[in-house]
Amino acid sequence: MGLLSPPARFPRAARWVFIMMAAVLGSATYGGAQEKPGAPAPPAPDNKPAQYVGSDTCQACHEDIFNAFQKNPHHAVEADKKRGFDGKACESCHGPGSKHADSMSAADIRQPAKLRPAEADKICLVCHLNQPTHVGRINSSHAKNQVACVACHSIHKNGPNGLVARKAADINQLCAKCHTDVWASFQRPYKHRLPEGAMSCVDCHNPHGSVLPRMMQTVSANEPGCFKCHGDMAGPFIYEHAPVRLDGCMACHMPHGSSNPRMLTRQNVLLVCLECHSNLPGKPTNGTLGSVGPAIHDLSSPRFQNCTNCHQKVHGSNVSRDLFK
C-alpha cells in the first residue's frame, strides 16, 4: 500500500460542479478582481500614484544594469512601440518609478523577484502570454507548481546564453538543479546522451507545457517527440504493436536511464514481454488487451529468452504479423 490513503472516487458529475462553480465565481467577480500587471504599482501611503519616469532616470543610479541592458534581448521593449513601453523598459517590469526615484527606497518600487511566483509571472505574461510557447502552459506542471519564469530565465543578464541557457550542457545543468533524481538516472550505464552534452532536456520536454503528458515535445504536429530522432519507429506500420501507440515508449523503456540494456524496464527482454503477454487462453477476462502468454515456447531455453531475436520488429512491422521481419 502507498504512504497515502487511496483517493476518494469522484463522481463523474463532480467536474461539472467545478465548472459551474468556476462560472458562478467568475461572473460574480467579473472585472473586479485583478490588477492589470502593467498597471502602476500599489499606491503609496500618501495616495499619490507613482508616475513613469523613463529609463534614463533609472540610468542615473543603475548605470551598470542600464549599460548591460543595451545588449539584452529585452532592450527591444525600450524601442518597440508594440508593447507600449517604449522608453520605459525598466518600468515595464518594475512599475512606475517616480516615487522610488524620489525616495531611493527599495520599498517604493516593484521587485518581481520578491513577488509570489504567480504575480511575478503575470508581469512576464503581459508581453509573453500570447505567444505559441504558452499554448501548452495550461497543462504545464511547472506553472501549476509555482515555478516562476525567472526560475529559468534571467531578465537582466547578458551573455552567450541570453536570457536562458542555450547550450545543451547548460540546459541540462539548469534542469538538474531541481530535477536531481532525473539527473541521477542519467548516471546509469544505459541512457540518452545528455551527460555528454549531445542532447538536452528540452529535446524531449517542453518546459512551457505540452498537450502530451510529462510536457513531452511533439513532432509532426501531434506525434510524440521521441519520433523526431527515432523516425524509423514512427510508422504507421501495417502491423502495429498496440502498446507503442497506446502507452508510448515508456511502456517498455526508461528514457532517462536504466541498469538494463536498451533502457528497458526489466533486466531482460523476456519479462518485459511476458508481463503483458500473459492473459489466459481465450478472450481475456480481466479486461486488458494482449495475447496469451507464449507458453508454446520453451522458455527454459536461452534460445527463447530473448523474444526480440525472432520478434525483432517489436515496434511494428510492415511485413510480418508476428513481427518477425
Add this chain to the structure above:
Amino acid sequence: MRLLLALFLMVPAFGQQPDPQTKTGDQTAQAPAAPTDKPADQAAAKPADQSQSPAPTGEQWFTGSVDFGYRWLSDIRGNDSEYRSVLNLGAGPKLTALDFTLTDPKHRLFDRLDASAYGWGGDPYNTAHLDARKQGDYDFVFDYRNIAYFDAVPSYANPIAPGGFNEQSFDTHRRSMTIGLDLRPGKHIVPYLVFDRNSGYGNGVDEFVQDSNDEFPVQTLLRDSANNYRGGVRFEYNRFHITLEQGGTTYKDDDQASYNGTSYGDRTSLLLGETLVLNKLNQAYGIRGNSIYSKVLATAHPFSWMDLYGQFLYSEPKTTVHFTETAAGNFSLINQLLFYTGEQTLGTGAANQPHTTGNLGFEIRPLKRMRIIESWMTDRYHDAAMGFDSSVSLPTNILSAAVPLNQFLAVNYNQEQVDVLYDLGSKVSLRGGYRYIWGDATVPESPFFAPGGGSESGQLKRNVALAGANFRLSQKLSFNLDYEGGTSDHVYFRTSLNNYQKGRARAKYQLSASLAVQAKFQVLDNQNPASTINLDFRSQDSSLGIYWAPAKSKRISVMAEYDRSTVRSSINYLGLFFTPEVSDYRDNAHTASGAIDLTMPGPVAAKLTLGGSLFLANGSRATRYYQPLVRFSLPLGKHVFWNSQWQYYGFREDQYVFEGFQTHIIMTGLKLVR
C-alpha cells in the same frame, strides 16, 4: 560536415573589424547586475567569472573559445562490445568544443551570431549549432547532430547459440538536422519556415526467422531517413495570438539483409531428423511514407481575469511497403511436414493513420488570489492498413499465404482536468484538482486467436485526484508538495497505471550566500489486484544536493548530489504450459556525483577539479558503474589554458560478469579564449 566545421572556423576571419571606438579590454563594466539585492561580495565575484567566459560584452565584437587536444585510452580490460555499447569514446586528436559569438554594433547582416560545435574528431556524438539574429528582421537557427548508436550487448543475444553472440546488434549513426528561419521576430506578424531531417545508416546483425523453426543471424544494412518541411505564420497581438502552420513529411526505409555461406542458426537440435541450414539470403525493404499535417494554436486574453488557450493538430501519415526476399538452404514448413530448399516472398501493403488532437482550456481568476484552470483534450487516431504477402517454397511451389489482411487500430483518448490554485497569503499556495481520463481502443487481435485477422477492444476510465502545496517561508527556504491519486475502472494493459498514488516533496534551503541544500522525495505506488494480474509496483526516490561556493575565498567550490532509488515490482504471468509464475523486479540503486573545484594559490591560479560519479545497484540486474575524474587547468596566458583530464570508467554486472569493462581515459589539450 567537414566543410561546415571549416566554415565555422573561418567565419570569424570574415567577421567585421572591431570598432576602435568600442573595443576595450575592460569587461567588468558589463557584468550583469543582479536583479535583486544580492550581497556585494557576490556581485563583485561576477567580473572574475566573466574573464574566463566567452560571454560577449558591448565592447567586443568577437568572443569565443576553442578547446582541442588529444585523447589516449588505456587498453580496455573486459568486454569491448560492452564498452562500445555504453561509452564508445575513441582515441586520437579531438576538437572537443568550439564556441564563438559575433556581434555587429552597426547591425548590418546580423546583430549577433552564436556558433558552437562539440565532440568532433571521431567522437560518438558530434554537434554543431548556429544562431544568427537581427532584431525585427530575422532569427535563424541551424542545428546538426550525429550520434553513434552502437549496441552489441552480449546478454541481449542468445549466448549459447552457435552464431548467436552478435544477434540483435547495431553499429549505426543517427543524424538530425534542423534549419529554421523566423522573419520579423518581435513584430505582430511573424512568418517562419523550418526544415528537419533525420536519418539513420549503418550495419547490424538481425535474424532471418524461418517459420518459427529456426532463426539465422544475418548481416543487415540499415538506411532510413525522414524529411520534415513546415511553414507558418504567427499573429502576435496584445490580446490574442494565432499560429497557423502547415507541414509535410517524407520518409523512406531501405533496409537490407543478406547472407552467403552456411549457417545452422540458433537451433541446436535436429528437426524431424533434418538439419536446418541457411545458405543464401537476400532481403530488401522499400518503405515509403508521407504525411501532410496542420497545426492551429491560439491564445487570447479577452479580459483581465481570463486567458483562453486552444490548439488543433491534425496529421495523416501514410506508408506504402514493398518487400522482397529470396532464401536458399534447407527449410521446413512444420505444419505440412514439408522440407524444401528455397523460398521467395513478395510483400506489399499500405497504412493510413489520420490523427486528430484538440485541446481547449481557460484560466480564470475570480479572486485576486484564486486561479481556476480548466482544460479538455482529445486525441484520436484510426490506423487502417492492408498487408499482402505471398511466399512460394521451392521447388515444391506451395503457396503458403496469399490473402490480403486488413488491419485496424483505432484509439480515442480524452482527458478533462480542472485545477484550483489559491494563494493563501504571500508565502503559501495551495492547489487542488481533478482529472478524468476516458477512452477506448480497438486493436488487431493476436494471430494466436484470430489467424485470419480480427480485432479486440479495450476501454480506459480513470479518475484522478490532484493536490499540491507550495510554501515559501522566506526567500531562502521553500517547500513543495504534490499528490496525485488515481483509480481506474478499465485499463488497456496489465502493467498500466491502475489504482495508483504519486507523492512528491521537495525542499530548498539557501543556508547562506554560499551554501544551498536541496532535498527531494517521491513515491509511486500502483496496484492492480485482479487475480490473474496481481500487480504490485512501488518506486521511491530520495535525493539530496549540497552546493557550496564561498564567494570570499574563491578558492573552492563543492557540488555533491546523492540519490537513492528503489523499484519493487511483482506481477503474475504465465510461464511454460500456462504455469502461473511471478515476475519480481527489484532495483535498489545509489547514485552519487560531485565535484570539488580548487583554485591553487599563486599568480597563475591553476584550477584542479576532483569529482565524478558512481552508480551502485543491487537487485535484478546488479550493476556497478564508476566514473571518477580529475581535471587540471593551467592558464598559460591571458587567453590560453592548458587543460588535462583523467577519467576512469569501471563497469561490472554481477549476473553477467562477461559484460564488464574497465578503462582509463586521459585527455590533454589547449583552450584558447578570446
